[in-house]
Amino acid sequence: TASTLLGRLFTRSTSINEVGTDVGLLGLACSRRFLFLQLLSGQKRSAPFWTFEYYQTFFDVETHQVRERILGSLLPWPGKNFVHLYICNNPDLYGPFWICATLVFVIAICGNISDFLFYLGEPQYKYVPEFRKVTIAATAIYSYACLVPLALWGLLVWRNSKVMNVVSYSFLEIVCVYGYSLAVYIPAVVLWIIPYEAVRWFSIVVALCLSGSILVLTFWPAVRDDQPRVAIAIMTAIVALHILLAFGCKVNIQREKKHTWAVFIRAQCSKTFLNVVHHGKPK
Amino acid sequence: HHFAGLSDVSISGDIPVEGEINVPVGTPSQDKEYSTLDEPVKDTILRDLKAVGKKFVHVMYPKKSSALLRDWDLWGPLLLCVTLALMLQGGSVDSKEDGGPQFAEVFVIIWFGSVIITLNSKLLGGTISFFQSLCVLGYCIMPLTVAMVVCRLVLLGGSWGFSFIVRLIVVTASFSWSTFASTAFLADCQPPNRKALVVYPVFLFYFVIGWMILTFSPSA
Numbered sequence: 306t307a308s309t310l311l312g313r314l315f316t317r318s319t320s321i322n323e324v325g326t327d328v329g330l331l332g333l334a335c336s337r338r339f340l341f342l343q344l345l346s347g348q349k350r351s352a353p354f355w356t357f358e359y360y361q362t363f364f365d366v367e368t369h370q371v372r373e374r375i376l377g378s379l380l381p382w383p384g385k386n387f388v389h390l391y392i393c394n395n396p397d398l399y400g401p402f403w404i405c406a407t408l409v410f411v412i413a414i415c416g417n418i419s420d421f422l423f424y425l426g427e428p429q430y431k432y433v434p435e436f437r438k439v440t441i442a443a444t445a446i447y448s449y450a451c452l453v454p455l456a457l458w459g460l461l462v463w464r465n466s467k468v469m470n471v472v473s474y475s476f477l478e479i480v481c482v483y484g485y486s487l488a489v490y491i492p493a494v495v496l497w498i499i500p501y502e503a504v505r506w507f508s509i510v511v512a513l514c515l516s517g518s519i520l521v522l523t524f525w526p527a528v529r530d531d532q533p534r535v536a537i538a539i540m541t542a543i544v545a546l547h548i549l550l551a552f553g554c555k556v557n558i559q560r561e562k563k564h565t566w567a568v569f570i571r572a573q574c575s576k577t578f579l580n581v582v583h584h585g586k587p588k
Numbered sequence: 589h590h591f592a593g594l595s596d597v598s599i600s601g602d603i604p605v606e607g608e609i610n611v612p613v614g615t616p617s618q619d620k621e622y623s624t625l626d627e628p629v630k631d632t633i634l635r636d637l638k639a640v641g642k643k644f645v646h647v648m649y650p651k652k653s654s655a656l657l658r659d660w661d662l663w664g665p666l667l668l669c670v671t672l673a674l675m676l677q678g679g680s681v682d683s684k685e686d687g688g689p690q691f692a693e694v695f696v697i698i699w700f701g702s703v704i705i706t707l708n709s710k711l712l713g714g715t716i717s718f719f720q721s722l723c724v725l726g727y728c729i730m731p732l733t734v735a736m737v738v739c740r741l742v743l744l745g746g747s748w749g750f751s752f753i754v755r756l757i758v759v760t761a762s763f764s765w766s767t768f769a770s771t772a773f774l775a776d777c778q779p780p781n782r783k784a785l786v787v788y789p790v791f792l793f794y795f796v797i798g799w800m801i802l803t804f805s806p807s808a
Contacts, residue, residue, distance in 0.1 A: 364711040366782075367781045367782055368782060399708070403708075410792065
């Protein structure tokens with residue numbers, strides 16, 4: 306029914322077995338806290354969804370927790386599950402929302418700067434701040450961060466009903482993973498200001514590898530108990546959508562490539578023409 | 589037993605009592621409201637303008653004062669927002685492609701951004717009220733508006749080179765001032781281990797506005 310689906314959308318993940326296998330001090334601290342919370346058996350989200358307190362439970366994080374989660378998303382390590390290690394049954398919406406907002410503005414600003422540096426010294430070029438970039442980037446990034454986790458969660462729930470998985474994630478935890486995995490794109494986009502193509506390709510490939518591996522390491526335990534073809538298909542879809550986002554951002558920044566080459570060539574031609582005219586005149 | 593000795597005192601039944609009994613008609617505050625309705629319009633406007641001006645002074649010298657928080661009003665933010673949006677609009681109006689932000693875009697960014705930041709600080713457990721936070725964020729745009737005026741004057745003398753450096757310094761200084769001023773008012777209303785989580789969106793908000801001011805280029 307609709308109400309049970311709504312309830313399952315927001316409850317914690319049911320990964321009791323996975324907790325014991327986390328090694329490391331952080332893992333132990335997380336599992337101890339998880340067991341403590343289970344002991345208390347307090348349903349965190351007990352307020353009805355039309356009150357303000359209900360939404361306050363999604364922002365129940367502190368500065369050092371957000372910092373740890375961002376740093377953990379920048380450095381994936383095989384064997385360390387992002388959800389179990391850092392999110393610890395306390396998914397928040399603060400990180401994903403503000404990381405996406407920062408990414409949108411950084412893409413717009415760095416796109417403007419890279420265009421400006423490309424045209425430095427051309428007197429015919431008039432600098433215009435492209436404001437449309439902000440709206441396009443915002444739509445793309447926020448829909449990626451909302452719709453892809455929804456689709457993935459629905460897919461995992463459907464597979465879970467067919468094959469009993471040991472590990473399953475709640476919708477908010479998937480949103481958290483996707484949001485924090487976008488954090489590595491922010492320094493990569495800043496590096497796009499450097500006008501060398503090699504640097505740009507290198508930065509985007511490194512960012513893609515790091516964030517893609519976070520996603521793969523997180524979702525592999527959730528699908529590995531399934532049939533191998535289905536598991537491979539799901540993982541391929543996750544990676545493919547991520548690559549699509551990365552290259553969408555790149556294209557958005559350099560959208561007028563063809564147009565800019567035409568303008569550049571036209572400017573060079575007029576410059577040489579003016580030179581010839583000027584030197585041809587008798588002094 | 590203080591009054592035991594009076595038990596044998598007799599008082600005649602009819603003692604004429606003289607005097608006046610007054611029951612005040614209406615409460616004193618009703619009297620005051622009556623007077624503000626009756627006062628000339630000039631007095632009302634001057635009183636509101638003085639309140640707005642006092643808040644501007646508080647923003648320029650941010651101390652721990654509660655005037656901004658206690659008597660919040662949204663006239664100042666509206667004035668600043670409209671001024672900034674009008675000044676930012678004059679750029680590249682003749683180009684066929686879309687250029688700088690239009691009036692509506694600046695307006696939407698400032699008000700929508702303020703609402704989002706206020707919601708964020710309330711969701712993180714802040715004790716400030718919704719309109720108080722809007723008031724503080726709106727008034728703290730004032731250094732950036734001053735920077736916009738300065739930038740337009742500097743742009744009269746050319747776009748690049750020295751004028752760009754001057755504009756960069758002015759916009760950076762005013763954006764830091766805005767962030768510092770609003771943090772001085774807002775950060776006290778937050779739990780201590782979440783202050784950075786509340787300050788960062790404010791920083792991003794003023795950074796974006798500062799960027800729009802810095803990249804403003806007037807039409808030829």
